[in-house]
Amino acid sequence: MLDKAGLSKFKWKDIVVVKINNDDAVLIILIFETMETGNKFIEEYLSVHPYEFVATINDETRRYSFTLNFLNSEFGIRYDSTITPESYAPISWLGNGDPAFISNGVWQNIINEKGRQYIYNPDILPIDDQMKSISLEEGIEKAFSKATRVEFWPSTREDEPEMVILVFNKRQAITAYNNLNDIASIKTTFLKLIDAGTINISFIDAVEDFHITVPELQYDKKQLKAFKESIGKNHSFAFLLGLDNPGADRPILLQTTHDFKIITVAGHI
Incomplete structure (x- = not known):
């Protein structure tokens, strides 16, 4: 009481x-x-x-x-x-x-x-x-909203999953990512994508009962189209954090735990 x-x-x-x-x-x-x-x-x-x-x-x-x-x-x-x-x-x-x-x-x-x-x-x-x-969901949203953009990458090797990478200009949102990793499920967590000039990404899980939205992210329309065509509708893929790397074609993947844990979602909607 x-x-x-x-x-x-x-x-x-x-x-x-x-x-x-x-x-x-x-x-x-x-x-x-x-x-x-x-x-x-x-x-x-x-x-x-x-x-x-x-x-x-x-x-x-x-x-x-x-x-x-x-x-x-x-x-x-x-x-x-x-x-x-x-x-x-x-x-x-x-x-x-x-x-x-x-x-x-x-x-x-x-x-x-x-x-x-x-x-x-x-x-x-x-x-x-x-x-x-604040709620755990709000904490994750606030941290992820500091990203500069989101990128979508089809798999290029057999040992590499398809990836959605939330890109930052410095190391951050590590704690938020680990918190999301604790509640996300490869079986029940889906990534919802809403394209409106910029893109809103939402992590939705009806079983674990959470809805986390990161609004108005910059992205490449052609990259998203190629990604969706590569994975189809109900195909799992990885969600990771990345560090902006202008000298390369892909962001540097951020390691958030010692053993490099990756969030895998069930698919996109």
């Missing part, structure tokens, strides 16, 4: 701010006594109720306080830290326009040259530029 008594059971005791996926996104980790407590807080509160994450600084002490305000309640949770802008540089990463996420974690009994070590829940939740909660 979203009330004072219920929230009082889930006060965190520390905070970590890190960059993840080759500096693609900022992750706020709320440190709890146990992973179980933090996981339950994410599941029962942050995944259910809209909220905003607010960082404020005391003018006299220069110390930060952090508050989770739930937007449909008068209650929230506040943590008064010893962090100052001088003592903890990562605090400057908050609210500077980078994609941001929030999760929970715990300290480990390990201290090395990198400092005190922690582990965190990999089921991270996106927040927007104002540090307010």
Whole structure:
């Protein structure tokens, strides 16, 4: 229940701010006594109720306080830290326009040259530029919308699938791609293509119940026509991220995980 008594059971005791996926996104980790407590807080509160994450600084002490305000309640949770802008540089990463996420974690009994070590829940939740909660779908849409164009490539080798490549001018949207990879299915996820001068691409899955649209992308009509003729109507193909590569005929494929996972969709509609 979203009330004072219920929230009082889930006060965190520390905070970590890190960059993840080759500096693609900022992750706020709320440190709890146990992973179980933090996981339950994410599941029962942050995944259910809209909220905003607010960082404020005391003018006299220069110390930060952090508050989770739930937007449909008068209650929230506040943590008064010893962090100052001088003592903890990562605090400057908050609210500077980078994609941001929030999760929970715990300290480990390990201290090395990198400092005190922690582990965190990999089921991270996106927040927007104002540090307010958004859906996973919205987070993916916002990241993908920064692409410069989308390209369509028929297969040129037996060991290479047909590909739709979302092209960027720098490494980005890696975290969003990995989140999409977690929910997309080769059996039930389709790519909808709407040509209206520019092109809208939508990932649609009735079984997993999500609809993610990236509007008004630049593309090559002849390239799309050749791609559709190559794969037919109900043929699976790969969706990848690419990096603009003016000196070559195709973008550089971006590796978003160590083992180069690829999203394969069931077909296009």
